Amino acid sequence: MALVQLTISALPAHVRTARLMATAVARRAGIAESALDEIRLAVGEACSRAVEAHRAHCPGRPITVELIDGTADGAAGGAPAQRAADTAAPSNGHAGAARRFEVVVTDRAPAKEPDAAGTDHEFTGTGLYPGETTPPGGVSGLSPDVGLAVIVGLADEVRIEPGDEGTAVRMSWPLEAAA
């Protein structure tokens, strides 16, 4: 398993950087060209969501993007550093399981409760538009959940893990499908 880790400030311009890096690492891992577009878009959505959450809650804190080439099937889970160090990564007892390309975008904004949908990202003045506040729902005016819906539609496997320290969006694609 090989890991590339990227830490970005919560700035919209850096979302593109994360997309480009994710695409480059995925291409090197052997992902099919058709899936590269999916990865690029899904990573962009996850990072955009994280950036907007940080700008609302903790603009000074960084966002982490991990690009993992060769996780075992179903290996998503556990602390990132621990997973990165665990080269065996047998997650669920499936020895020789299919290998995957996994992307984990971890923010440090407060995770919302399931029944508080739509209330966690309130944009109150640190807007991206000069001279005006960001509209409800962020830059687009759409709910951040739309971005998550897009991710679910694009990634082969998705896990969204809210925690005390923020939310991790884990997305993965099978490497075998690229052959």
Added chain:
Amino acid sequence: MDLKLDHHTQDDTEIVVVEGEIDVYTAPRLRELLIDLVNKGNFHLVVNMEKVEFLDSTGLGVLVGGLKRVRAHDGTLDLVCTQERILKIFRITGLTKVFGIYESVQEAIDKRASK
């Protein structure tokens, strides 16, 4: 690449030509242009996305916002797009039912004229 925006009038429609990437960083510029066009009385817009290389949900939201603004004036906002990778996000979000999506600017103009 970054985002390039241009616009011109064709028949009675304002054509917005978008080139490059529409994301959380660049989408505000497109939003400002659409708002400006509507504020200047352009209520029939066609956004030509044939040279768009990337579009995310932020960009979708800006287009939906533009559509909402022109509809407030009984206007239209149609799209020109034939790229599968761009169309895919419209399909995932169900927005193919919201926008008129055409293969050429002329087709978009003709379709509206025939309604």
